[in-house]
Amino acid sequence: MTRVSLFVAAAVAAFLLLPATTLAAKATARKTGNGAAPVRQGTPYATRDDAMQFADELAERRGLDRGRTRAAIAQAQLLPVVVRLMQPPPAGTPKNWTLYRSRFIDAVRIQAGVRFWQANREALERAEREYGVPPEIVVGIVGVESIYGQQMGNFRVLDALATLSFDFPPAHPRAAERTAFFRGELEEFLALQQRSGVDPTKPLGSYAGAMGMPQFMPSSWARWAVDFDGDGRIDLWRSPADVIGSVASYFKGYGWQPGMPTHYPVTFDAERVDMEGLLAPDILPTFSVPSFLARGALLDDTAVQHTGPLALVELQNGNEPPSYVAGTENFYVITRYNWSSYYAMAVIELGREVRQALQRGS
CATH class of the missing domain: 1.10.8.350 (Bacterial muramidase)
Incomplete structure (x- = not known):
């Protein structure tokens, strides 16, 4: 795992x-x-x-x-x-997405991620061309896993x-x-x-x-590991290029689909939502958009155009109400790295924060 x-x-x-x-x-x-x-x-x-x-x-x-x-x-x-x-x-230990997120989405990881992205831009862009995996996903993985x-x-x-x-x-x-x-x-x-x-x-x-x-x-x-820097050996401790290529290779191997979002926002029609039915498949994308909507989920205009299956992903927040997203097949692929929707969201959000910080020039 x-x-x-x-x-x-x-x-x-x-x-x-x-x-x-x-x-x-x-x-x-x-x-x-x-x-x-x-x-x-x-x-x-x-x-x-x-x-x-x-x-x-x-x-x-x-x-x-x-x-x-x-x-x-x-x-x-x-x-x-x-x-x-x-x-x-x-047993009975509550899950808490807010707390979990705070342990991975912080200034230390974001700034380290910016430096990693800047130093390895060419390898990240080449990995996206060859494997279809966006830089922010690779950067998110390496940041969550080892702080680069x-x-x-x-x-x-x-x-x-x-x-x-x-x-x-x-x-x-x-x-x-x-x-x-x-x-x-x-x-x-x-x-x-x-x-x-x-x-x-x-x-x-x-x-x-x-x-x-x-x-x-x-x-x-x-x-899945690859010699992405072409030096004749694979070194996932000291070669950022090998790390980047290997992570991208892994995701492609598990079915990453280029251009597909990882998730969409979701809300519910309180009068007719079938929450038990929506949550039954867990994080495995199972519902077509029409069947998802028929169970009382509400999606925005972009999400309703999605052509693949969706899953309702629940992120518990301790004693506070849970957070929910509609996960796609790419969200599920991230959980093949670690069988946890919390982990997948941390990877996604760290990568997004690093990209935004890079764009701001910070």
Whole structure:
């Protein structure tokens, strides 16, 4: 899943679904650029039979060197802090879009976004030409995920993925599903390292194993990461061009449609609105415009011309009334990066704020 940026996930754990950003980055032996020492207070997996059995099965399944695979798993450490961070929020914790937004749409991120856009304008424009993804969406993603490289994580990716593969918190309501997911990510990570000849103990990332400026997970790196600067390697820690091209590649791969808005404003006819029916599909675009209107939603003149399906997106505001938008297929694509409508709106609004600040010359 999505982004997981450890900073994003930790900051909003009270009201954000587990954000394992469905992305990936190439692990390298170079420094991450954080300037932070890796978290290293764990118990090695070298004596764990289940971990070593996984290593043997992985080597056979993927045609990897058995000795190197076992050695890598043996060096991984169980990090209790990772287990704690992956615990779900307490039941009944209210979601609050206003609070969530304030943590990502602020002067620090906006100004950093302006500098990122100015420094990488050519790459952003080229990515839009090649993949159809607007610069503000890419800029929004990188800003929400890592503040443009300022916060990329200081957990060894090997430790984070091993911990979540072999010791995912069993009390989590989706423990079996998440364990399987992280074992797949650990497998992809080790395969990437052996193919590239990189020491698997070197890359640093989030507590969920997400890496680089865009906080990619290994499986998505294998599918979507690109060498956009043409230097013969993919570096999502230090190459903004590779980051930009890879994020755009990811969105195109998940069906981004050039020129389509992400959402429209929506209001309701209080006398006939079928709110339960409108919310039933969640954020999956399901309703044609006529069927959307027939359930009591009201759209402006631009939105009623939309030709694709729509979803009613609800953003709760704690004890205050929720906010609503009509989400398009492009809104849904953003949630493939992180399964959260709150996350998608933060990306959209940060990108918009950066664009406006850039246009103002601030």
